[in-house]
Amino acid sequence: MLASAIRDYAVDYGVSAGDRTVIVTNNDDAYRTALTLKRLGLVIPAILDARHAGGGALADEARSLGIRVETGKGIAKVKGGKHVTGVAICAQAGEGAVLDEIACDAVAMSGGWSPVVHLWSHCGGKLIWDDAQAHFRPDPDNPPRGADGAGFVLASGSANGASDLASVLADAHAAGQAAARAMGFEPQGSAPTASQSNEAMMEPVWLMPQGAAIDLRMKAWLDFQNDVKVADVQLAAREGFESVEHAKRYTTLGMATDQGKLSNINGLAILSDALGQPIPQTGTTTFRPPYTPISLSVIAGEATGENFQPIRKTPLHGWHEAHGADFEPVGHWRRPYCFPRGEETRRDAVHREIRQTRASLGLIDASTLGKIVVKGPDAGRFMDMLYTNMMSTLKPGRCRYGLMCSENGFLMDDGVVARLDEQTFLCHTTTGGAERIHAHMEDWLQCDWWDWQVYTANVTEQYAQVGVAGPNARKVLEKLTDDDISADTLTFMGWTEITVAGIPARVFRISFAGELSFELAVPAGQGRALWDVLIEAGADYDVMPYGTEAMHVMRAEKGFIMIGDETDGTVIPQDLGLDWAISKKKDDYLGKRAQARSHMTDPNRWKLVGLETLDGAVLPDGAYATAPGHNANGQRNVQSRVTSTYFSPTLGRGIAMGLVHRGPDRMGEVLEFPRVDGGIVKARIVDAVFFDKQGEKMNA
Amino acid sequence: MPDPVTPLDGARYEGFATIAEAEPAGMITLRGDLGSDAVAQAVHAATGLEMPSLRQARFGAGTAALWMAPDEVLLICPHTEVGERLAAIETALAGQYFLAADVSDARCHLHVSGPGAREVLAKLCPVDLAPDAFTPGMVRRTRMAQIAAAFWLDAGGTFHVICFRSVADYAFGVLKTAARPGGEVGLYA
Numbered sequence: 001m002l003a004s005a006i007r008d009y010a011v012d013y014g015v016s017a018g019d020r021t022v023i024v025t026n027n028d029d030a031y032r033t034a035l036t037l038k039r040l041g042l043v044i045p046a047i048l049d050a051r052h053a054g055g056g057a058l059a060d061e062a063r064s065l066g067i068r069v070e071t072g073k074g075i076a077k078v079k080g081g082k083h084v085t086g087v088a089i090c091a092q093a094g095e096g097a098v099l100d101e102i103a104c105d106a107v108a109m110s111g112g113w114s115p116v117v118h119l120w121s122h123c124g125g126k127l128i129w130d131d132a133q134a135h136f137r138p139d140p141d142n143p144p145r146g147a148d149g150a151g152f153v154l155a156s157g158s159a160n161g162a163s164d165l166a167s168v169l170a171d172a173h174a175a176g177q178a179a180a181r182a183m184g185f186e187p188q189g190s191a192p193t194a195s196q197s198n199e200a201m202m203e204p205v206w207l208m209p210q211g212a213a214i215d216l217r218m219k220a221w222l223d224f225q226n227d228v229k230v231a232d233v234q235l236a237a238r239e240g241f242e243s244v245e246h247a248k249r250y251t252t253l254g255m256a257t258d259q260g261k262l263s264n265i266n267g268l269a270i271l272s273d274a275l276g277q278p279i280p281q282t283g284t285t286t287f288r289p290p291y292t293p294i295s296l297s298v299i300a301g302e303a304t305g306e307n308f309q310p311i312r313k314t315p316l317h318g319w320h321e322a323h324g325a326d327f328e329p330v331g332h333w334r335r336p337y338c339f340p341r342g343e344e345t346r347r348d349a350v351h352r353e354i355r356q357t358r359a360s361l362g363l364i365d366a367s368t369l370g371k372i373v374v375k376g377p378d379a380g381r382f383m384d385m386l387y388t389n390m391m392s393t394l395k396p397g398r399c400r401y402g403l404m405c406s407e408n409g410f411l412m413d414d415g416v417v418a419r420l421d422e423q424t425f426l427c428h429t430t431t432g433g434a435e436r437i438h439a440h441m442e443d444w445l446q447c448d449w450w451d452w453q454v455y456t457a458n459v460t461e462q463y464a465q466v467g468v469a470g471p472n473a474r475k476v477l478e479k480l481t482d483d484d485i486s487a488d489t490l491t492f493m494g495w496t497e498i499t500v501a502g503i504p505a506r507v508f509r510i511s512f513a514g515e516l517s518f519e520l521a522v523p524a525g526q527g528r529a530l531w532d533v534l535i536e537a538g539a540d541y542d543v544m545p546y547g548t549e550a551m552h553v554m555r556a557e558k559g560f561i562m563i564g565d566e567t568d569g570t571v572i573p574q575d576l577g578l579d580w581a582i583s584k585k586k587d588d589y590l591g592k593r594a595q596a597r598s599h600m601t602d603p604n605r606w607k608l609v610g611l612e613t614l615d616g617a618v619l620p621d622g623a624y625a626t627a628p629g630h631n632a633n634g635q636r637n638v639q640s641r642v643t644s645t646y647f648s649p650t651l652g653r654g655i656a657m658g659l660v661h662r663g664p665d666r667m668g669e670v671l672e673f674p675r676v677d678g679g680i681v682k683a684r685i686v687d688a689v690f691f692d693k694q695g696e697k698m699n700a
Numbered sequence: 701m702p703d704p705v706t707p708l709d710g711a712r713y714e715g716f717a718t719i720a721e722a723e724p725a726g727m728i729t730l731r732g733d734l735g736s737d738a739v740a741q742a743v744h745a746a747t748g749l750e751m752p753s754l755r756q757a758r759f760g761a762g763t764a765a766l767w768m769a770p771d772e773v774l775l776i777c778p779h780t781e782v783g784e785r786l787a788a789i790e791t792a793l794a795g796q797y798f799l800a801a802d803v804s805d806a807r808c809h810l811h812v813s814g815p816g817a818r819e820v821l822a823k824l825c826p827v828d829l830a831p832d833a834f835t836p837g838m839v840r841r842t843r844m845a846q847i848a849a850a851f852w853l854d855a856g857g858t859f860h861v862i863c864f865r866s867v868a869d870y871a872f873g874v875l876k877t878a879a880r881p882g883g884e885v886g887l888y889a
Contacts, residue, residue: 301845302823302824302845302874302877302878303845303846306869306873307845307870307873307874307877309846310845310846310847310867310870311867311869311870312864312866312867313866313867313868313869314866315707315865332867333866373799373801375799376797376799377797453797455731455732455771455797455798455799456799457729457731457799457801457803459801459803459806460806461805461806461807461864461865461866462801462802462803462804462805462806463805502702503702504701523704523802523804523805524707524805524806524865525704525705525706525707525724525805526702526705526805528705529702529705
């Protein structure tokens with residue numbers, strides 16, 4: 001233990017670290033520990049003073065009390081396993097040959113003192129190396145400076161490098177006077193005085209013994225908290241981590257809760273020695289608060305318990321909770337994955353929800369979808385640049401599915417766009433894309449097309465949105481509205497404004513499930529009321545709410561892509577067979593140029609197809625199909641990756657989509673997908689649309 | 701139009717400040733050239749108020765006009781009047797380049813009041829809330845713990861905090877925690 005700590009334990013808390021304490025030191029202060037313990041009746045078997053000349057007055061006092069004092073000596077080894085049983089002593093100037101062994105229970109060590117420079121350094125002040133005292137202290141010529149270039153911190157006393165009481169008092173008094181003058185006062189009075197103590201100079205001891213061979217250096221700890229040894233720092237230097245910042249991170253020296261207060265100077269000295277350069281040339285890392293450890297709760301602040309993280313809740317969240325929803329996180333939102341009933345498993349619940357939606361009627365909370373209004377005289381032009389499709393030709397009252405690419409051509413988001421009026425579009429984004437896509441729009445408008453007359457507004461949270469899907473969707477809505485939503489009036493991909501049970505709503509006739517489907521958007525506060533009347537009116541059709549998993553399976557049955565499943569930031573729309581959604585007539589759109597690059601038009605790209613297992617099993621998600629031969633790393637070549645895979649309750653078998661090397665050219669071929677647990681799943685390349693290929697259901 | 705439904709059902713908490721959900725209000729986002737006479741007239745037509753300047757809030761009877769961004773103001777009016785006030789804006793700006801949207805249901809609106817109100821917000825937002833630094837009629841868009849929020853101080857000393865509706869529970873939760881008795885710092889006492 002540090003000699004000062006042993007002294008504090010004894011004096012402040014009445015705790016003895018051991019019956020017999022050997023002291024090892026390079027300065028006079030540790031003698032105070034010896035004298036204190038001795039006077040408390042404890043045994044000091046020896047004081048090992050690494051300095052050849054030994055100490056000053058305190059050393060004489062120790063000798064007079066009968067304590068054995070050895071000068072020029074150090075500790076070669078500490079004996080003991082679970083606790084200290086003794087020390088082997090050696091000459092500090094030697095290589096560690098054992099001269100004597102002394103039985104003891106504790107070792108009190110002292111390597112000298114360094115000023116507390118953390119606040120000074122943290123504020124930007126520089127340090128200088130004080131060779132005489134072997135420490136870094138504040139450089140008075142380079143204090144922390146304010147905006148006006150003047151220093152704004154004065155260090156005083158011990159923090160300024162003064163060591164004994166008399167110089168501490170003198171230095172602190174001078175600093176106080178300087179501060180008073182800086183404030184415009186005339187200081188008065190004189191410094192209190194202390195008698196000059198007769199202390200011998202400290203001598204730096206960076207390694208004990210100084211000629212320690214590798215076996216001893218490997219046990220010579222520098223950082224007691226992170227177990228960094230002399231040998232580790234020397235290895236860092238040999239490996240090329242010569243900058244003190246690099247050596248610190250390579251070894252973790254000084255990165256424990258003491259933040260290097262015990263180890264940094266010793267570590268820097270060892271590093272300097274290994275690099276063959278003086279200590280000031282090696283420099284220091286920046287000393288910073290926290291000076292004393294702080295608890296994690298201080299850092300966490302209010303972010304604990306219910307305030308740990310904001311959870312985004314839709315206006316229907318309370319209903320979902322009350323009806324046993326099994327939630328999953330989607331961004332910060334929580335969305336129902338499914339609504340298990342009774343003892344039902346998740347899988348059973350998902351299958352029931354799908355069967356019921358396909359057979360009759362299902363409801364989904366689609367409130368989390370992003371909704372961004374784009375308005376202005378240049379809105380059409382802007383939309384044509386944002387989406388790969390031609391959006392400017394969309395008629396008010398109509399909807400169009402659109403794709404958005406990054407400047408590099410990669411598919412980044414998709415969704416249905418509704419034209420509200422001549423100058424206004426409503427863009428639906430993915431749940432996770434609302435903020436990102438809004439920022440993307442503003443980025444282009446503010447930085448590149450700043451002279452285009454377009455405004456955007458993210459109105460995602462203004463609306464609750466409910467998907468009503470299934471063969472009976474129109475019937476249930478017709479019970480709740482007097483407005484005309486017949487197949488002839490509100491055709492597929494149309495939208496209109498209606499009143500549902502007294503609630504004003506926009507109704508979009510769009511479909512992600514592949515069923516006859518309406519999405520209703522109402523003011524968020526009316527969302528719950530809308531949901532309640534739909535549940536009530538839908539009872540005749542045994543309506544069931546369905547979750548995100550049923551939605552995923554149903555869209556996969558239809559071969560609809562999902563951003564984040566079929567895309568991963570490296571996929572372009574052409575890979576997914578979405579050429580129909582890429583306008584050939586437009587001069588430009590974001591990503592167009594990138595998609596013309598040779599790698600993007602390479603016929604060898606992996607492209608989306610359906611995958612049908614030969615035995616009806618479900619392909620493992622993310623599985624790769626092998627190809628003949630091995631690559632440069634000796635791994636099997638691959639030719640396909642599964643992007644979406646589910647059991648389809650509608651078809652009673654596994655269905656999947658995947659990206660396959662030249663996939664669309666290879667219909668009917670059988671690929672082999674090794675399983676993680678061994679074995680192989682064989683799957684045939686098929687069309688990605690597994691269900692209702694003609695779209696008769698959603699056009700009903 | 702059915703009666704408005706607020707996200708917190710009128711929740712209220714009495715700590716060393718009072719946290720209470722505000723009554724429903726109409727809110728309109730208006731984007732346009734705030735320096736133009738036409739947009740100033742639209743703001744006046746909708747609220748009877750002058751255009752607020754940088755980070756300024758203006759108040760009327762049941763109305764407010766709040767600076768949000770160099771090209772955006774938030775207008776507050778009685779909930780039942782949103783339709784007609786939107787229409788007034790559309791009329792005032794006919795043929796102009798602007799965007800006005802009803803966002804009355806998009807947000808949670810809370811009042812933080814009482815002597816400890818400044819301190820509660822100071823704990824959660826990186827804003828100088830000293831009495832001489834943040835004065836009535838000021839509005840600030842900022843961060844409240846982990847969410848985006850905005851607040852303004854009315855003439856009666858009540859802070860109005862708005863955030864998105866989906867995080868209403870979180871907003872109420874952190875304000876409640878910050879106002880819990882025993883947590884007084886006394887910074888502005």
